[in-house]
Amino acid sequence: MPNQSADTLLQSFRNKVTRNIVWAGAITQLLLAGVQVWLVHYIQAAVLLAAAIVLAVIAYWYRSKRIPDVWRVIFMMLLTSICFASIRTNGAIGVYWAYPLLVASFFMFRDGFAIALASVVTIVMSAAALLYMPVSDGWRITASLLVILVLGSVFVVMLGRMQKLLHQLVVTDTLTGLQNRHRLNNVLSQLIHNFRRYHRPASLIMLDLDHFKLLNDKHGHLFGDQMLKQLAARLKATLRINDQLFRVGGEEFLVVMPETELEEAVKVAEKLRLAIANTPFDGKDAQAHLTISIGVAQLRAEQTWAEWINTADTALLEAKRKGRNQVCKAESYTPTA
């Protein structure tokens, strides 16, 4: 199971981009300090050297930590101010830095916030160009900055939509439309956190179709698929809104139940069992009587999510062993190791 969601990956990408920009800033300051030494401007050289050291320390400090948003905004505003000052002093030479700065804000921040910050950078840079450069140049620079702002904003919006879509595809089972096991890790970890911190109970229901192979062999795989879809819909319709249903294997499903003690979870499991066993399923060309076997486990102290799933799985095997179409509960905690 992947531990990192698409969101975390993008966040760590932004972090890396920011850190590399800080490194680039440190190296640039160092080079400029060298130029000042060559020009025999020792005070300016010392100031630039100090700035290079500060930036290098920040980049090193955050080599493994996430740079807080507020620091990234401050850093961006600092660069914008330096760029503004550079345009004021050096004219066109300072403008060259406005473009990478604008592009960087799209990489360093997300969605609307990136667009808002890029807009601020555009306004400040345009103001500098209009104030301190010939008017015709100032307008041209403003127009080109606006083009980059629009293109960058479109890029950020499309990236955000693509990210959502990809995330949806990764966590969704295409046949049933249920969540798959990729999101399970996060959901269970959260419940374990709530249990350890606030003593909130939680239970798992692990269920598996009985003799599904026989059904596939008799009616074909497509019929089996129809059954899985209908089964998922019926399970979902029977569950409460707070319970989350996952398809974790071919014909294996898992219900995650926050705020639920074992006995209450067993009642829900029994309700699910009856909902499946009592009403036949209608396929395209035939009807099928399905049954499910169920294992139920409440989260116990010090269990990891893998151990918790394992106890539910053991109870499910017990239900299969006892003859199927029944609910078994995990009475005691059995560690995996």
Ligand SMILES: Nc1nc2c(ncn2[C@@H]2O[C@H](COP(=O)(O)OP(=O)(O)OP(=O)(O)O)[C@@H](O)[C@H]2O)c(=O)[nH]1
């Ligand atoms: N149609 C269909 N069948 C699937 C899918 N995923 C797994 N299966 C089938 O599910 C069957 C599972 O077989 P077994 O593990 O032997 O389990 P079973 O026949 O249900 O027997 P018990 O679990 O012991 O009651 C296999 O035939 C798989 O091919 C799927 O997405 N669609």
